[in-house]
Amino acid sequence: MDAWPLRKLVLRTPRLELRPDDDEGLFELVDVALAGVHDPAEMPFTVPWTDWLPDDHGVGMMQFFWGQRAKITREDWTINFIARFEGKAIGVQSISGHDFGALREVHTGSWLGQKFQGSGLGTEMRVGVLQFAFDHLDARVARSAAWLGNHASNRVSAKLGYVPDGTISVAPRGARLEQVRLRLNASDFVRPEWDVSVEGLAECVQLITN
Structure with a gap:
């Protein structure tokens, strides 16, 4: 067995390639993030990590991804896929599972470099990991979750079959904001005309499920 079989896992959608994060890819991601992820007047994340970038130049980003990679177990795992478009890193699509063997549930989250937004790439990478979860991991x-006022994100979620599942209040910059929790049952998933291609799962599936 390979010492780190996740390095062989690859998801491919019509326009994107998604691979679990590695150090070379993380350096690319830092550059993408420094170029801009969102309007500085707003904070789309529950942890305001983009506020720290000008001061630490990405050190915190690297440490975060290293930490999540190091903590992967069958009982509690997160895979941060680096999404590449035309060979270049453009953002991250994460998928995580807690007690996945019993619950068969996953959580997803993502971010995309600002200059790559608005072209459907964010939806495509989310659909890719949803198909991976439902069709290949048997989730x-x-x-997922989105800010109450993030109408674009919530419209995409609704088109994919998500339904609201309550709310939660958070304060990433010290002011109260409300998030909508979203739930998607496998049977309600509104699928596109394409299927994600998955390579290398057999080598690493024992790391994340049983």
């Missing part, structure tokens, strides 16, 4: 439920 039954996928969960």
Whole structure:
């Protein structure tokens, strides 16, 4: 068995290639993030990591991804896929599972460099990991969240079959904001005309499920 079989995992959608994060890819991601992820007047993340970039130049980003990679177990795992478009890193699509063997549930999250937004790439990479979860890991439920006022994100979620599943209040910059929790049952997933291609799963599946 390979010492780190996740390095062989690859998801391919019509325009994107998604691979679990590695150090070379993380350096690319830092550059993408420094070029801009969102309007500085807003904070789309529950942890305001983009506020720290001008001061630490990405050190915190690297440490975060290293930490998540190091903590992967069957009981609690997160895979941060680096999404590449035309060979270049453009953002991250994450998928995580807690007690996945029993619950068969995943959580997803993502971010995309600002200059790559608005072209459907964010939706495509989310669909890719949803198909990976439902069709290849036998997940039954996928969960996500979005700000109450993020109408674009919530419209995309609705088109994919998500339904609201309550709210939660957070304060990433010290002011109260409300997030909508979202739930997608495998049977309700509105699929595109294409299927994700998955390579290398057999080598690493024992790391994340049983």
